Amino acid sequence: MTESSAFRTDRYELTMVDAAIQSGTADRECLFEAFARRLPDGRRYGIVAGTGRLLELIRDFRFTDAELTWLRDNHVVRTPTLDWLADYSFRGNIWGYQEGEAYFPGSPLFSVEGSFADAVVLETVVLSVLNYDSAVASAAARMVSVSLGRPIAEMGSRRTSEYAAVAAARAAYIAGFASTSNLEAGRSWGIPTMGTAAHSFTLLHDSETDAFEAQVAAFGSSTTLLVDTYDIRSGIDTAVAVAGTGLGSIRIDSGDLPTVVAGARAQLDSLGAVNTHITVTSDLDEYSIAALSASPVDAFGVGTSLVTGSGAPAAGMVYKLVAHRDDTGEWVSVAKTSAAKISVGGLKRAVRRLDASGTARAEVVLVGGDPADTTEPAEETGRDRVLLVPLVTDGVIDERYLGAAGTERARLHHASVMRELPIEAFRLGRGEPVIPTLYEHR
Amino acid sequence: MTESSAFRTDRYELTMVDAAIQSGTADRECLFEAFARRLPDGRRYGIVAGTGRLLELIRDFRFTDAELTWLRDNHVVRTPTLDWLADYSFRGNIWGYQEGEAYFPGSPLFSVEGSFADAVVLETVVLSVLNYDSAVASAAARMVSVSLGRPIAEMGSRRTSEYAAVAAARAAYIAGFASTSNLEAGRSWGIPTMGTAAHSFTLLHDSETDAFEAQVAAFGSSTTLLVDTYDIRSGIDTAVAVAGTGLGSIRIDSGDLPTVVAGARAQLDSLGAVNTHITVTSDLDEYSIAALSASPVDAFGVGTSLVTGSGAPAAGMVYKLVAHRDDTGEWVSVAKTSAAKISVGGLKRAVRRLDASGTARAEVVLVGGDPADTTEPAEETGRDRVLLVPLVTDGVIDERYLGAAGTERARLHHASVMRELPIEAFRLGRGEPVIPTLYEHR
Numbered sequence: 068m069t070e071s072s073a074f075r076t077d078r079y080e081l082t083m084v085d086a087a088i089q090s091g092t093a094d095r096e097c098l099f100e101a102f103a104r105r106l107p108d109g110r111r112y113g114i115v116a117g118t119g120r121l122l123e124l125i126r127d128f129r130f131t132d133a134e135l136t137w138l139r140d141n142h143v144v145r146t147p148t149l150d151w152l153a154d155y156s157f158r159g160n161i162w163g164y165q166e167g168e169a170y171f172p173g174s175p176l177f178s179v180e181g182s183f184a185d186a187v188v189l190e191t192v193v194l195s196v197l198n199y200d201s202a203v204a205s206a207a208a209r210m211v212s213v214s215l216g217r218p219i220a221e222m223g224s225r226r227t228s229e230y231a232a233v234a235a236a237r238a239a240y241i242a243g244f245a246s247t248s249n250l251e252a253g254r255s256w257g258i259p260t261m262g263t264a265a266h267s268f269t270l271l272h273d274s275e276t277d278a279f280e281a282q283v284a285a286f287g288s289s290t291t292l293l294v295d296t297y298d299i300r301s302g303i304d305t306a307v308a309v310a311g312t313g314l315g316s317i318r319i320d321s322g323d324l325p326t327v328v329a330g331a332r333a334q335l336d337s338l339g340a341v342n343t344h345i346t347v348t349s350d351l352d353e354y355s356i357a358a359l360s361a362s363p364v365d366a367f368g369v370g371t372s373l374v375t376g377s378g379a380p381a382a383g384m385v386y387k388l389v390a391h392r393d394d395t396g397e398w399v400s401v402a403k404t405s406a407a408k409i410s411v412g413g414l415k416r417a418v419r420r421l422d423a424s425g426t427a428r429a430e431v432v433l434v435g436g437d438p439a440d441t442t443e444p445a446e447e448t449g450r451d452r453v454l455l456v457p458l459v460t461d462g463v464i465d466e467r468y469l470g471a472a473g474t475e476r477a478r479l480h481h482a483s484v485m486r487e488l489p490i491e492a493f494r495l496g497r498g499e500p501v502i503p504t505l506y507e508h509r
Numbered sequence: 510m511t512e513s514s515a516f517r518t519d520r521y522e523l524t525m526v527d528a529a530i531q532s533g534t535a536d537r538e539c540l541f542e543a544f545a546r547r548l549p550d551g552r553r554y555g556i557v558a559g560t561g562r563l564l565e566l567i568r569d570f571r572f573t574d575a576e577l578t579w580l581r582d583n584h585v586v587r588t589p590t591l592d593w594l595a596d597y598s599f600r601g602n603i604w605g606y607q608e609g610e611a612y613f614p615g616s617p618l619f620s621v622e623g624s625f626a627d628a629v630v631l632e633t634v635v636l637s638v639l640n641y642d643s644a645v646a647s648a649a650a651r652m653v654s655v656s657l658g659r660p661i662a663e664m665g666s667r668r669t670s671e672y673a674a675v676a677a678a679r680a681a682y683i684a685g686f687a688s689t690s691n692l693e694a695g696r697s698w699g700i701p702t703m704g705t706a707a708h709s710f711t712l713l714h715d716s717e718t719d720a721f722e723a724q725v726a727a728f729g730s731s732t733t734l735l736v737d738t739y740d741i742r743s744g745i746d747t748a749v750a751v752a753g754t755g756l757g758s759i760r761i762d763s764g765d766l767p768t769v770v771a772g773a774r775a776q777l778d779s780l781g782a783v784n785t786h787i788t789v790t791s792d793l794d795e796y797s798i799a800a801l802s803a804s805p806v807d808a809f810g811v812g813t814s815l816v817t818g819s820g821a822p823a824a825g826m827v828y829k830l831v832a833h834r835d836d837t838g839e840w841v842s843v844a845k846t847s848a849a850k851i852s853v854g855g856l857k858r859a860v861r862r863l864d865a866s867g868t869a870r871a872e873v874v875l876v877g878g879d880p881a882d883t884t885e886p887a888e889e890t891g892r893d894r895v896l897l898v899p900l901v902t903d904g905v906i907d908e909r910y911l912g913a914a915g916t917e918r919a920r921l922h923h924a925s926v927m928r929e930l931p932i933e934a935f936r937l938g939r940g941e942p943v944i945p946t947l948y949e950h951r
Contacts, residue, residue: 078690190667224637248519268525271833282528
C-alpha cells in the first residue's frame with residue numbers, strides 16, 4: 068500500500084480511459100452521478116456519509132512512479148494513457164449532499180462534472196467510500212433514534228476489516244454516536260475514544276477482586292468495571308466492594324438484558340452505588356436498543372451490527388454517466404435503458420420540500436436543473452431546502468469538509484436533518500421511504 | 510494513516526496493558542485463541558482467510574513517535590506503559606490453521622502465546638482481519654463450489670470500503686476465484702486483474718457501434734463487449750458486426766439471466782460467433798450461480814454478495830484468553846463462565862479426522878494438547894491431519910505465508926482441503942456444520 072489512493076480502483080476504469088483516449092472521446096465533458104436506486108431492506112431513509120474522507124482520497128488520487136511502472140509492466144494501458152495518468156489530478160467540479168444528510172431513492176447525492184477520463188477514474192473510490200460509510204451511518208442513525216438520548220459507543224473494530232473499522236467509527240460519530248473504541252479514528256478524525264477492559268483482564272488475574280483492584284489502582288474508581296466474567300451478581304458485589312459507592316460504571320456484556328439490567332440497578336442501589344452507571348454491550352442492534360427503552364441503561368456499546376450496516380452492509384449506490392456535452396457544447400442526457408436497471412439521465416438539482424412546520428414532505432429532483440445553482444426555489448406553503456453544495460470547484464476542494472473539523476460539521480448537519488424528518492421515519496419496522504422522491508422536469 | 514498498524518486497535522487493549530503493568534501481571538505468560546463459537550447462518554463450513562495479511566500487520570505493529578505522542582497527549586496510558594509500547598514488537602509464538610483451511614465451531618484457528626501484554630494488544634488487528642477475510646472466503650468458497658469449474662471474477666470493490674476491497678479480492682482468490690477487478694490486489698498480492706468497460710463507456714459515445722469500435726480498436730477483437738446498455742439483442746448484433754466472429758466475449762449485466770443467456774448463446778451461434786464466451790455479472794450470489802448451472806455461461810463476475818459475505822459479513826470470531834501460567838510455571842486453564850457465551854479453556858491441539866477414503870469425519874479439538882506438537886496421532890481406520898502450524902516462533906514470522914507467494918500457497922492449500930470435505934458440505938441450504946467438533950481432553 069502506498070499513500071496514493073489511485074489503485075483503490077477497478078481495472079476497467081483505466082481500460083476505458085485507454086480506449087477513450089484512442090477514440091478521441093476522453094475529453095468529452097461529462098456529468099456522473101452517484102445515487103441509490105432504492106433504500107435497503109425496508110428502510111425509511113438513508114444517511115450520506117464518507118464525503119469528507121472521499122474528498123481526501125480524491126485529493127490523493129495520483130499515479131506515482133510505483134503505479135505507472137506496475138501498469139506498464141502489466142500491459143494494462145498504453146503509453147499515451149500512462150502519460151495522461153502521470154499528469155492526473157481531478158480538475159473538474161463536484162457537488163454533493165452535505166455529509167450527514169438524509170437521502171432517498173434517486174437522490175443525486177454526489178455529482179461529478181469533468182472530462183470523461185477525469186471523472187470515470189474516480190468511480191471505484193467514490194462508490195467504495197459512499198457505499199460503506201453510508202451503510203454504517205444509516206444503521207447508526209436508527210440506533211441513535213431509539214436510544215432516547217443515552218450515549219452509544221462504537222465498538223465494532225474487531226468485526227470489520229482493519230481500515231473499514233476507522234471509517235465505520237467516523238460514520239457512526241457523524242450519525243450521532245458518542246465515541247469509539249478505535250484509536251486511529253481518534254487520531255485521524257478527532258472522535259472521542261473510550262474503553263477500559265475485556266474479560267481477558269479478569270481472567271488474567273487470580274481472582275475478580277485482584278483484577279478490579281488492579282484496574283481501580285490504574286484508573287481510579289470512576290472507571291468502568293466489566294462484571295460478567297463469572298457471576299454478574301457477585302461481580303457487582305465485588306466491584307462496589309473494591310471501588311466503593313463512587314464506582315463510575317459497570318459493563319454488562321451477556322445475558323437477558325432487560326432482566327439482568329433491572330437486577331443490576333436494584334443491586335447497585337441497595338449497595339449505595341446509586342450514581343454508578345450501567346453500560347450494556349451484548350450484540351446490540353437497533354431492535355435490542357429499542358427493547359431496552361424502559362430499562363435503567365445509561366449507555367450502550369454497539370459492535371457487529373453497526374459495522375455491518377445492520378443487515379444492509381452496502382448502501383447500493385451506483386455511479387452513472389447521466390449527461391455529456393455534444394460537439395456544440397449542449398448537454399445531452401444519457402441513460403441505460405435495458406431491463407430493470409433504469410436510470411434517469413440528465414443534469415439535476417435536488418431540494419427537500421418542507422411544509423410550513425419545517426417537516427420534510429418530499430425529495431424533489433429537478434431534472435434539467437443546474438447542480439451549481441444554489442438559489443432556493445420559492446414555495447408558497449413552506450420551503451425548498453437546496454441539497455447540493457459545491458464540494459470541489461475547478462479541482463479545488465472546499466477544505467471545510469475535510470479532517471476532524473469536517474467530521475464535526477457533518478455531525479452537526481446530521482442532527483439538524485434528523486429534526487426535519489417526519490416522525491414516521493423513526494419506526495424500525497420495514498416500510499416505504501418516509502418521503503417520496505418526485506422528479507420535476509425543468 | 511501511518512505505515513504502523515498499531516492504531517488499528519481498540520483503546521481497551523492499551524488500558525489493559527497499562528493496568529497490568531501497574532499490577533505486575535503484564536508479564537504473565539498467556540495463551541489467547543481466536544475461534545468462532547458457531548458458523549454463520551446455517552453454513553456447513555467456514556474458510557480461514559487473512560492469515561498472511563495479518564502476519565504482515567503483526568510485523569508492522571510498532572508504536573512510533575506519532576502513536577506515542579498521541580497517546581501521551583490524550584492521556585490514554587501512563588509513562589511506564591508508553592516506554593513499554595515504544596519497545597514493543599511481538600516476541601511470542603503463534604500457531605494457526607493454514608490460510609485457506611476449513612474451520613468449524615470451536616476450531617482453535619489462531620493461537621497466540623506470549624506475555625499478557627504482548628498478546629492482548631494484538632486482539633483488534635487479529636479479529637479485524639480474520640473476521641472480515643474469513644467471511645469473504647467462506648462466501649467465495651460456496652460460490653466456487655457451485656460454479657462447475659467456470660471461472661469467477663471478483664468485482665466487489667465498489668461495494669465495500671476501499672481497503673476492505675483489497676482484502677476481499679485476496680480472500681476470494683484464495684477460495685478459488687480466478688481474478689479480480691481491483692488493481693491494488695493485483696499489485697500487492699499478485700492476483701490476476703481483469704476488466705474492460707462499464708455502461709458509461711457506451712453512453713459516452715454517440716452510438717453503441719462507436720463505443721464498440723473504440724474498444725475493439727484499443728484492445729482487439731478478443732475483448733469483452735458489454736451488450737446490455739440499450740437492447741441486448743441489437744447489442745449482440747452490433748458486437749459481432751464490429752468485432753467479427755472472433756469476438757472474445759460478451760458481458761451481460763441485467764435481465765432474467767437463464768432466459769437471456771440462452772437467447773444470447775443461440776444468437777451468437779447463429780451469427781457464427783460460436784467461440785465467443787458469455788460472461789454474466791448481474792448481482793450474482795451462490796444461489797443465482799447455482800441457478801445457472803445448466804445455462805451456457807462461460808464466466809461469472811460477483812460483486813456485492815462476495816464482499817459482504819453473502820449474508821454473513823463478519824465471521825463471528827472472538828479472541829479469548831484460554832490459559833496462563835501460574836507462579837510455578839504450570840498452565841492454568843481459564844474461561845468466562847457467565848451466561849450463554851461459554852468458552853473452553855486450556856491449551857489445545859486440533860486435528861481433522863479423516864476416514865480411510867480420506868474424507869473428513871470430525872474436527873477434533875484436543876484440550877490440553879500442546880499447539881506446538883505437530884506429530885500426527887495414530888488412527889486405525891484413517892488419519893488425523895494436524896491443523897495447527899507454527900506461524901511465528903519467538904517473534905520470527907514464517908515468511909512462506911507472506912506476500913504473493915503466501916497467497917498462492919493458501920489458494921493451493923484451500924483446493925486440497927475442499928477435496929477432503931464430505932459432499933454434503935456443498936449443499937447451499939441451511940444446515941448444521943458438515944462435520945461435528947469433538948472435544949477430547951488429554
